[in-house]
Amino acid sequence: MDDTPKPKQERSLRTRAALxxxxxxxxxARGYAELSTAGVARRAxxxxxxxxxxxxxxxxxxxxxxxxxxxxxxxxxxxGIAADAPVAERIRRTLDLALEQYAGPLFATxxxxxxxxxxxxxLRAAIADGERTVGPQIQAMGRELLGGxxxxxxVVDARWTMAVSTARGYASLILLGHPPDRVRAQWSSACDDLVALLLRD
Incomplete structure (x- = not known):
C-alpha cells in the first residue's frame, strides 16, 4: 500500500505547519493577549x-x-551539545544551555x-502535557551524560534534578529583570560546583 502523501495532503500539511x-x-512577538487568529493567518x-x-x-x-x-x-x-567533548564539558554545556533555555523567549512564552x-x-492540560514531555527528556539527558x-x-537522577532546578532558578532571576550579566556570573560559579557534585563519587 502506498502511504506517500498526495499533493492535496502535502499542501494541507504545509499549511498546518505554516500556521x-x-x-x-x-x-x-506579541504575547498571548495580543495574539489573534487573523494575525496568525496573515503571518502564515x-x-x-x-x-x-x-x-x-x-x-x-x-x-x-x-x-x-x-x-x-x-x-x-x-x-547545542557536542557529543565528542569530555563528560565534564558536556555537562557544563548542557547546564548552560538549560539556563539559557529557561531564560529565553520560548520558555517565557x-x-x-x-x-x-x-x-x-x-489549554492548561496541553501546557501540562508539554512540560511532562520536556521534563523526562531533560532527565534522560542527565542519564545519558552521567551513565558512564x-x-x-x-543518585544520578536526584543530582541531575537538583542541577537543572538550580539552572531554572537562576534563569527565573533573568526573567524577573535582574541584571543578566550579574546573574550569569553568579551562575558560572554555581555551575562549577554543580559539575563537581555530579561527577563526585
Missing amino acids: LDAAVEELL GVSRGAQQHHFASKDELLIEAVRELAARRMTELRD TLELALAARGSEE TGHDPA
Missing part, C-alpha cells in the same frame, strides 16, 4: 478560511502551538500561556 510556525512567532500567508479549517478556535491553535514550543525547546537543548490558560482547561560514571541511577 503553527506563525502561531509560535506571534506568541513570541494563508486565508482565514484555511486557518479555520485547520484550527477552529484560538485555543485549538494554541494547544498545538504549545506542543510545538515544547519540541523546539528540546531541539535547542540537544542541538510557555509561562505566559500557563498564566493566561487559567480560563481554559484544555558508575553512579547509582537514583
Whole structure:
C-alpha cells in the first residue's frame, strides 16, 4: 500500500505547519493577549478560511502551538551539545544551555500561556502535557551524560534534578529583570560546583 502523501495532503500539511510556525512567532512577538487568529493567518500567508479549517478556535491553535514550543525547546537543548567533548564539558554545556533555555523567549512564552490558560482547561492540560514531555527528556539527558560514571541511577537522577532546578532558578532571576550579566556570573560559579557534585563519587 502506498502511504506517500498526495499533493492535496502535502499542501494541507504545509499549511498546518505554516500556521503553527506563525502561531509560535506571534506568541513570541506579541504575547498571548495580543495574539489573534487573523494575525496568525496573515503571518502564515494563508486565508482565514484555511486557518479555520485547520484550527477552529484560538485555543485549538494554541494547544498545538504549545506542543510545538515544547519540541523546539528540546531541539535547542540537544542541538547545542557536542557529543565528542569530555563528560565534564558536556555537562557544563548542557547546564548552560538549560539556563539559557529557561531564560529565553520560548520558555517565557510557555509561562505566559500557563498564566493566561487559567480560563481554559484544555489549554492548561496541553501546557501540562508539554512540560511532562520536556521534563523526562531533560532527565534522560542527565542519564545519558552521567551513565558512564558508575553512579547509582537514583543518585544520578536526584543530582541531575537538583542541577537543572538550580539552572531554572537562576534563569527565573533573568526573567524577573535582574541584571543578566550579574546573574550569569553568579551562575558560572554555581555551575562549577554543580559539575563537581555530579561527577563526585
